[in-house]
Amino acid sequence: MRNFLKLIIGLGSLTGFPALCFAGDALTLKSQYKRPLEIKFPKTAPYSPQLVTLGKMLFFDPRLSGKNNLNCASCHNPSFGYEVPVKTPIGATLTPLKRQAPTLLNMAWVAPLFWDGRAETLEEQAAGPITHPDEMGGEFETIIKRLSKSPEYKKFFHYLFPQTGITRENILKAIATYERTIIAGWAPFDKWIEGDETAISNAAKRGFIIFNGAGKCATCHSGWNFTDNKFHDIGLEIIEKDLGRAEHESNNVFAENAFKTPTLRNLSHRSPFMHNGHLKSLEDVVDHYISGVIDRPSTSPSITNVTLSIEQKSDLIAFLKSLTAERQDVSMPILPN
Amino acid sequence: MxxxxxxxxxxxxxxxxxxxxxxxxxxxxxxxxxxxxxxxxxxxxxxxxxxxxxxxxxxxxxxxxxxxxxxxxxxxxxxxxxxxxxxxxxxxxxxxxxxxxxxxxxxxxxxxxxxxxxxxxxxxxxxxxxxxxxxxxxxxxxxxxxxxxxxxxxxxxxxxxxxxxxxxxxxxxxxxxxxxxxxxxxxxxxxxxxxxxxxxGLSKPLVNLVHTAEQLATGNTDVTFTQKDRTDEIGAVVRAVAGFRDGVIDRLSLQENFKLQTEELKEALSKEKELNELQSEFVSMASHEFRTPLAIIDASARRMERRKEKLSSDDISKRTQKIHNAVSRMLGLIESTLMVARADKGKLSITPKEINLTELIEQCCENQNEIITSHIVTHELEELPDLFIGDQAALTQIMTNLLSNAVKYSPDNFMIEVQGWMRETDVYISVKDHGLGMDEEDLSNLFGRFFRAKTSTGIPGTGIGLNLVRTLVEMHEGEISAQSSLGKGSTFTIRLPIKGENSTNIDQEPQSLKYASQM
Known part of the structure; x- marks a missing residue:
């Protein structure tokens, strides 16, 4: 009987030890992934529900495009993680754009903006696609004229900006403020971080360790929003010449072919992946890091091919899928006339 | 209350x-x-x-x-x-x-x-x-x-x-x-x-009263009244019942008196009835038994009257003898009748004296032989006691009765045997005839008053003789028994205890014959 107990305890400690180590690791790791509970707004654009509502209206208003046919949601579709389910979106000129639309999730915590980080603020960023001839092809003069025709818009703008009324800055401020309220929902992963052990599968839990360890993913996709807000050349095959960050940082070797690390939240809705939308699935993405990284001068020092078993790969994918929140309803505003 | x-x-x-x-x-x-x-x-x-x-x-x-x-x-x-x-x-x-x-x-x-x-x-x-x-x-x-x-x-x-x-x-x-x-x-x-x-409180005294009243109803006047002193209605009722009890006591004593009187009256009445019965018996007996000797006396007297010239002295003595016999028979009848009546009344008494029993028996047999010529009475007496205490007249009556019965019921055989003997403290005397005899049934009733056996038909008799004999024997503290077979004759045996000087003397009562005086 005593021997039997010893055997049990022995076996128990044999299997329990790595589990304990893992548990200790996981605890420290998990603390790094706690979500913020509040959205911080810049002093220049403090939160008000009226401003957010106006921003949302403008976000969905096609009158902001040159031909009244595109709105922000045309390329930042809420159903696809505020992206489009094609390699790259098609703009006002009916030709595919150079890069995929970046997600708008958790943009309140992201700066600089764009794949190449050319905008410091969301306000600045918003102006880009609206006025870009390949994208929405709008002109602010025209836009302000159009909006001024609507007594409601006029009223709203004058209510919020009694002195200035409908201006480019105010439009952009409203849109940016709205965009700051677009938050990825509470994913199973977040619930697990909060202490619900049953929220994710054991495979996902193992995948979390791989994500932080063998996969080296957390090097760039760090923190609760899974981004370091930095630019890296991840050694993707160059199909069409795109300098990336190098367009704005020409003297940095590593800026060439480098693009901003995107968040991994709501990944399941956001395929295809990468800045050019060339990887169709999460499997393709993981495969790229296992065997597809091209070593060139610009390639980020943090990026090398990683060695993962098939099980580790599937665990990692299970983890990545646990970052997707339940779908949240997005109600459409009634646009003023 | x-x-x-x-x-x-x-x-x-x-x-x-x-x-x-x-x-x-x-x-x-x-x-x-x-x-x-x-x-x-x-x-x-x-x-x-x-x-x-x-x-x-x-x-x-x-x-x-x-x-x-x-x-x-x-x-x-x-x-x-x-x-x-x-x-x-x-x-x-x-x-x-x-x-x-x-x-x-x-x-x-x-x-x-x-x-x-x-x-x-x-x-x-x-x-x-x-x-x-x-x-x-x-x-x-x-x-x-x-x-x-x-x-x-x-x-x-x-x-x-x-x-x-x-x-x-x-x-x-x-x-x-x-x-x-x-x-x-x-x-x-x-x-x-x-x-x-x-x-x-209400019912208990009432129940007690009811109980008392029930006792009173059954005639028990030995009851007590406990609540007599109560001042309420119950007390009044108790006092009323107590008064009733006193009334009941009076009534009961009266009743007792009545009872006693009734008893006396009843007794008197039964006595009267008995007397009447005896009287009628006597009348009936007289009509049958007394007529015969009277008829003999009358006939002898008439004959002598009619033939007074022709009669010889022999004839006269013959006739007078007949009259004499008839008279003695009547006397006997009268005597026995009276005795029976006295015995019934409990007024028959004997006077025991020292007598010579042997002599008495011999005398009776001789007397019988003298009176009755048709039969011969023999006697055989074995060492009878010299001293016997008994009533001379009663014993004579017994013997006479037994002997006359033997004569009467053996018309065809003249032998009558008298035997006497002694066993221990008793004397036995038997009278045996060889006459008609009787059956078992008659034998068992033989000593009943006025009983007559079936074989006695045509033979005059009153049925009181043997009854008297038994009474007299019993008065001597003896007993009588009879053996008989039909056609062969009967034997009557009496047993008499020999009494010494210590034997009780029965006080002689003056003979009172009430019915005789009432005749």
Whole structure:
């Protein structure tokens, strides 16, 4: 009987030890992934529900495009993680754009903006696609004229900006403020971080360790929003010449072919992946890091091919899928006339 | 007694009024308590509803604003929020007034805390308060859900507590009812006991009286009256029954007298009847038995009268002898009849004297031989005692009767044998004939008065002879027995005890023959 107990305890400690180590690791790791509970707004654009509502209206208003046919949601579709389910979106000129639309999730915590980080603020960023001839092809003069025709818009703008009324800055401020309220929902992963052990599968839990360890993913996709807000050349095959960050940082070797690390939240809705939308699935993405990284001068020092078993790969994918929140309803505003 | 009854009725009334008062008081109290709790419950529900409604309206407002589907100005939001918030605060205050238990208090504090946080969040989200940060909508929703949950818990707790309180009050009411019931029961029992005692006080002397009266009815006058001194109605009844008892005693003594008189009358009557019977018997016997010798005497006398010239002295002596015989027969008859009557009356007596029994028997046989020529009486006497105590006349009567019977019932055989012998202290004398004899049936009735055997047909007789013989023998403390067979003759044996000097002398009574004097 005593021997039997010893055997049990022995076996128990044999299997329990790595589990304990893992548990200790996981605890420290998990603390790094706690979500913020509040959205911080810049002093220049403090939160008000009226401003957010106006921003949302403008976000969905096609009158902001040159031909009244595109709105922000045309390329930042809420159903696809505020992206489009094609390699790259098609703009006002009916030709595919150079890069995929970046997600708008958790943009309140992201700066600089764009794949190449050319905008410091969301306000600045918003102006880009609206006025870009390949994208929405709008002109602010025209836009302000159009909006001024609507007594409601006029009223709203004058209510919020009694002195200035409908201006480019105010439009952009409203849109940016709205965009700051677009938050990825509470994913199973977040619930697990909060202490619900049953929220994710054991495979996902193992995948979390791989994500932080063998996969080296957390090097760039760090923190609760899974981004370091930095630019890296991840050694993707160059199909069409795109300098990336190098367009704005020409003297940095590593800026060439480098693009901003995107968040991994709501990944399941956001395929295809990468800045050019060339990887169709999460499997393709993981495969790229296992065997597809091209070593060139610009390639980020943090990026090398990683060695993962098939099980580790599937665990990692299970983890990545646990970052997707339940779908949240997005109600459409009634646009003023 | 009457005053007791009145007093008990008064006491019952008083107690009843008191009991009603108490029951009213207790029930009123219970109902008041239930009312209070119901009121409290009602208030709680009211406040909870108001709380919930205000909560809902702020929630709706927040949802409306945060859905960002239409433009709502701050003033509009503020107005709606203020209205809802006011109602909310009111309800909240009302609920804080409602305090039942520490548990629910704790829950309420938790609820309040969550509510304050949620309200702050709501204010932030609605833009009613300025801040650099606002809660993430999902977090807000989560907190709201928690608040909702706490509210539900609080309400269910309050509901449970209220229902518990209601149950408690119901229990209290039940207890009240039980108390009332117990009191009523106790009072009923006390009253019943009281009534029982009262009834017993009334009925016990009555039952005693009934018992006494029953005893009196069965004639037992040996009864006592315990409640005679009571001053109430019972006492009066007791005294009345006592008077009745005295009457009964008088009546009973009278009855006793009557009984005695009746007894005497009855006795007299039966004596009279007996005399009458004897008289008729005597008359009938006289008509049969006395006529024959009289006829002989008459016939002899007439014959002698008619032939007085021709009669020789022989003839005359022959005739006179006949007359003489007839007379002696009549005398015998008269004598035996009288004796029987005396014996029946218990007035027949013997006078025992020292007699010579042998001589007596021999004399009787000789006498018989002298009178009766048709038969020969032989005697054979064995060492009979010299001294025998007995009545000479009675013994002679016995022997004469037995011998004459032997002659009478043996018409065809002249031998009559008399034997005498002694065994131990007894003398035995037997008279044997060889005449008609009789059967067993007749033998068993032989010594009955007026009994005559079937074989005696045509032979004159009264049926009293043997009866007399037996009486006389028994008077000598002896006994008589008979053996007989039909056609062969009979043997009568008497046994007489030899009495010494110590033998009792029966006092001689003067012979009184009442019936004779009444003839």
């Amino acid at each position: 009457r005053s007791k009854i009145f007093m008990s009725i008064f006491a019952a009334l008083l107690l009843g009024v008191l009991l009603c008062g108490y029951m009213y008081f207790v029930t009123e109290k219970g109902i008041h308590k239930v009312e209070e709790i119901t009121n409290k419950t009602f208030q709680t529900v009211k406040y909870a509803e108001a709380f919930h409604n205000s909560f809902k309206s702020i929630d709706t407002l927040t949802n409306r604003v945060l859905s960002m589907t239409s433009f709502i100005t701050k003033e509009e939001i503020k107005d709606q929020f203020d209205i809802s918030h006011k109602a909310f605060a009111n309800a909240s205050k009302g609920m804080s007034d409602y305090s039942l238990s520490p548990l629910i208090q704790q829950k309420f504090e938790q609820l309040n805390h969550q509510k304050e946080a949620w309200l702050r969040d709501s204010k932030l989200l609605l833009g009613l308060e300025k801040s650099e940060t606002i809660p993430i909508l999902e977090i807000y929703k989560q907190r709201q859900e928690n608040l909702h949950h706490t509210l539900d818990e609080f309400l269910s707790l309050a509901k449970k507590e209220t229902s518990d309180q209601l149950l408690l009050s119901e229990k209290e009411l039940d207890n009240t009812l039980l108390t009332t019931f117990v009191i009523t029961l106790t009072v009923s029992i006390v009253f019943t006991l009281f009534a029982f005692l009262l009834a017993r």
